[in-house]
Structures are given as structure tokens and as C-alpha cells.
Amino acid sequence: xxxxxxxxxxxxxxxxxxxxxxxxxxxxxxxxxxxxxxxxxxxxxxxxxxxxxxxxxxxxxxxxxxxxxxxxxxxxxxxxxxxxxxxxxxxxxxxxxxxxxxxxxxxxxxxxxxxxxxxxxxxxxxxxxxxxxxxxxxxxxxxxxxxxxxxxxxxxxxxxxxxxxxxxxxxxxxxxxxxxxxxxxxxxxxxxxxxxxxxxxxxxxxxxxxxxxxxxxxxxxxxxxxxxxxxxxxxxxxxxxxxxxxxxxxxxxxxxxxxxxxxxxxxxxxxxxxxxxxxxxxxxxxxxxxxxxxxxxxxxxxxxxxxxxxxxxxxxxxxxxxxxxxxxxxxxxxxxxxxxxxxxxxxxxxxxxxxxxxxxxxxxxxxxxxxxxxxxxxxxxxxxxxxxxxxxxxxxx
Numbered sequence: 001x002x003x004x005x006x007x008x009x010x011x012x013x014x015x016x017x018x019x020x021x022x023x024x025x026x027x028x029x030x031x032x033x034x035x036x037x038x039x040x041x042x043x044x045x046x047x048x049x050x051x052x053x054x055x056x057x058x059x060x061x062x063x064x065x066x067x068x069x070x071x072x073x074x075x076x077x078x079x080x081x082x083x084x085x086x087x088x089x090x091x092x093x094x095x096x097x098x099x100x101x102x103x104x105x106x107x108x109x110x111x112x113x114x115x116x117x118x119x120x121x122x123x124x125x126x127x128x129x130x131x132x133x134x135x136x137x138x139x140x141x142x143x144x145x146x147x148x149x150x151x152x153x154x155x156x157x158x159x160x161x162x163x164x165x166x167x168x169x170x171x172x173x174x175x176x177x178x179x180x181x182x183x184x185x186x187x188x189x190x191x192x193x194x195x196x197x198x199x200x201x202x203x204x205x206x207x208x209x210x211x212x213x214x215x216x217x218x219x220x221x222x223x224x225x226x227x228x229x230x231x232x233x234x235x236x237x238x239x240x241x242x243x244x245x246x247x248x249x250x251x252x253x254x255x256x257x258x259x260x261x262x263x264x265x266x267x268x269x270x271x272x273x274x275x276x277x278x279x280x281x282x283x284x285x286x287x288x289x290x291x292x293x294x295x296x297x298x299x300x301x302x303x304x305x306x307x308x309x310x311x312x313x314x315x316x317x318x319x320x321x322x323x324x325x326x327x328x329x330x331x332x333x334x335x336x337x338x339x340x341x342x343x344x345x346x347x348x349x350x351x352x353x354x355x356x357x358x359x360x361x362x363x364x365x366x367x368x369x370x371x372x373x374x375x376x377x378x379x380x381x382x383x384x385x386x387x388x389x390x391x392x393x394x395x396x397x
Contacts, residue, residue, distance in 0.1 A: 018029050042207070046213040052126055053219065059330055065338065070113045073343025077106040083161050094291065096181035097158045098349070100188075104151040105342035108232045111144050113339060127208075128223040129169045134205055136166050137226035142199045146192040151342075152252050152306075153188050154261065155299055157181075162295060163262045166288055167269045169394075202229045202241050250308070250316040266292055294352040298345055305341030308334040 044052060076192075080102040084090050100303040122131035129137055161181075165172045228245070229238040270289055312334060350354040 010241070013244055017036070028214050040208045041211070042208055043211045044216075045216075049183050049213065049216055051177075052210065053124055053216075053351055054120065054126060057332065058126075059120075062116060065336060066113055066116065067263060069336070069339045069343050072347075073109045073339070074106060076343060076346030077359065078107070079100040079364065081106070082350065083356070083363045086363050090355070091178065092293075093161055093176045093178055094158060094180045096178060096185065097154050097161060098345075100185040101151055101158070101345065104147045105345065108144055108147040108151070109339065109342045111140050114145075123220070123221045123223070126222075127221060127225055129205060130220075130222070130224040131224040132226075137205055138200050141189060141203055141226070141228075142196055145196045145199055145234060146189075148252070149192040149195065149248075150188050151302075153257050155255055155302055157188075157334045158295055159259045159262045159299065162292060163266055166266050166292070196251065198241060198244070199228070199378055199386075202238075203227065246314060249310050253314075255299075259303070262344050263292070263296055263299070290353065294348065297352060298348050301348065302341055305337040305344075309338055342376050 019299070081099055084095055084099040095220050118132060118136075119126075119128060164176050168175070203226065206227050208223050208225060210219070210221055210223060212221070213220055229241045270292065273288075308330065312330060350360060
């Protein structure tokens with residue numbers, strides 16, 4: 001039996017594990033059995049119990065806020081996908097990317113929130129995977145991580161596409177086409193799924209024996225974690241894998257400077273177009289501004305919502321310590337913000353885009369009495385005209 005220092009671990013890219021907080025406040029002993037399997041024996045002091053069992057705030061988040069966010073996000077992202085496939089006029093290059101983003105967000109919500117619910121229902125102990133299979137432990141984080149990567153780089157693709165359309169309009173038709181958009185979306189899904197294959201090897205069940213204080217002995221004396229890279233017998237490969245996780249976080253955080261630079265250039269170009277005051281293009285410029293405003297809000301919300309967990313993951317990977325008193329609050333806030341990011345985009349589209357509002361009405365409100373259908377077809381001849389009548393034509397690329 002060998003006593004080791006506390007180790008912080010990452011459960012997946014969506015979550016900083018609650019184990020990081022709990023292990024900092026407890027004594028852990030790594031035990032290697034005769035069959036070379038490993039587990040942790042953790043002596044839990046009374047002041048660290050809340051790091052292992054659900055608090056009242058945890059229960060409110062899981063039973064109240066998560067169902068609301070989950071319902072809004074799943075229905076909203078499905079609606080975006082249905083609108084895209086049902087209305088031909090919505091199949092623009094930008095909307096190919098936004099639909100790909102909706103698919104990634106939908107997959108993430110279905111897996112990440114379901115994961116939290118399964119753990120909450122199956123055990124009163126936080127992050128206890130004792131009642132789930134090894135396949136569940138490996139597959140859910142793997143697909144979650146892939147969807148996070150896809151959503152991140154789809155945001156960059158949207159930004160680059162708008163930059164080309166506004167700053168390089170003479171090259172737009174060549175560089176930004178629907179077949180190219182489909183190819184790029186497919187490529188990033190294949191890249192993400194291949195890139196995260198090591199997750200399937202390094203993530204696994206880890207047994208823990210929990211020694212509770214006297215007043216908490218009714219809780220089970222063991223739990224099973226689903227954690228990345230905990231293998232005391234092979235520290236070198238573990239360290240290499242953790243360095244690759246640090247690279248993941250840096251790659252995901254790169255979306256912030258890239259989008260800021262490109263949208264600054266886009267706004268400056270739109271300002272120049274406005275100052276030129278060319279009558280023939282004023283309607284087109286107004287439409288472009290509306291699209292850019294919608295995308296800027298979408299990406300700003302994305303950056304605000306995903307940044308806390310990315311930074312927390314990076315700190316954990318690099319071994320930087322955060323006080324347990326603050327970690328619990330930051331983890332819960334970051335988790336809700338991450339889920340909110342995957343749910344809020346359809347709301348932004350409807351608030352800020354006339355085309356999306358008309359398309360949603362055309363798709364979902366046709367059954368209401370007195371509703372007049374809206375034609376959302378967009379032709380190149382009428383691109384610079386918007387007519388708001390009973391049968392409205394919405395123009396613009």
C-alpha cells in the first residue's frame with residue numbers, strides 16, 4: 001500500500017470533475033492489488049462531506065434548471081434543423097454552418113444532461129458511476145468531446161464565411177459554396193471523432209473506497225468514477241495524454257481572438273459601405289448588417305458561456321489549484337452556462353433575424369387558424385428587395 005499526494009482529474013471536456021474539489025480536502029491512498037488493478041481509499045473528514053453528496057443547490061440545478069434548459073435547447077435546435085431541411089430558401093451557406101452548430105449542440109445536450117440525470121437518480125453520491133456500464137463511461141464523454149470541438153470550429157467557419165462575403169465579395173462565389181460548406185462540416189465531424197479516439201482508451205472506471213465520518217455511515221462505502229487517465233502504473237503515458245488535453249483547451253479558446261479580429265474587420269468594412277452611401281446596395285448592406293449583428297450576438301454568447309469551463313479545465317490540467325470554497329460554485333455556474341450556450345442559439349436567431357422568424361412561422365404555425373403562409377424563397381433577382389405583405393418574400397443571401 002502506497003500513500004500518494006492528492007490527484008485532480010478531468011472527467012471530460014464538458015465538466016471539471018467535482019472530484020478535483022473533493023480530493024483537495026481529503027487524504028487519498030492509491031492501492032494496487034495482486035491482479036494489478038488500482039483503486040483509491042479516501043478518508044473523508046466531516047468538513048469535506050459536501051464535496052461527495054448532493055447539496056440542496058445541486059438538487060435545484062439538476063431538477064429545475066436543467067430540465068428547463070434541456071427542453072428549450074432540444075426543441076429549439078430540432079426546430080432549426082427542421083426549418084433548414086423543410087424550406088429550400090433557408091439553405092444558404094451560413095445556414096449550413098448554423099444547422100451543423102444546432103446538430104452539435106443537440107447531441108451535446110442529449111448526452112451531457114442525460115449523464116447528469118442518470119448519476120443523480122442512481123446514487124446519492126456525486127459522480128458515482130457504479131450503476132452504469134463501462135461502455136456508458138467511455139462513449140458518452142467521447143461523443144460529448146467531439147461535439148464540443150465541432151461546435152467550436154463551426155463558430156469559426158461561420159465567422160470566416162461572413163468575412164469572405166463582406167470583405168472579399170468578388171471571391172465569395174468561388175470560396176463560399178454549399179458543396180464546400182457540406183464538405184467542411186463533414187470534415188470537422190470526421191476530424192473530431194478521429195482526434196478524440198484516445199478518449200476511448202484513457203477514460204475508464206476507477207474504484208474508490210470511501211471512509212465516511214460517523215454521522216454519514218448510511219452512505220455506500222464505495223463509488224466508481226468515470227475519469228480520464230488515472231493509472232499509477234503508467235504515469236508517462238498519462239502525462240502525455242493530459243498535455244494533449246491542455247492543447248484541446250487552447251484550441252477551443254482560440255475561437256475568442258480569431259472571431260474578435262474577423263468581426264472587427266467585418267464591422268469596419270460595413271461602416272465603409274455605409275459611408276459610401278451607394279443607393280443600389282443600401283438594402284443589401286442593411287441585410288448584411290442584420291446577419292452580422294445576429295452572428296456577433298451568437299458568438300459573444302458562445303464565448304461568455306464556454307470560457308469559464310475551458311479555463312477551469314486548463315487550470316486543472318496544468319495542476320493549478322483553486323480553493324475548494326470557490327470551486328464548487330464555479331463548477332455549477334460553468335456547467336449551467338455550458339448547457340445554456342447549447343440551448344440559446346435558436347432564440348437569438350428568432351429575435352434578431354427576420355428570415356428565421358418567417359421561416360419558423362412557415363414551418364410550425366401553418367396549422368393555426370387565420371395564419372397566412374410566408375414564402376421564404378430567395379432568388380438572385382430579388383435579393384435586394386424585401387416586401388412585407390400577406391405573402392412575404394425575404395431576400396438576401
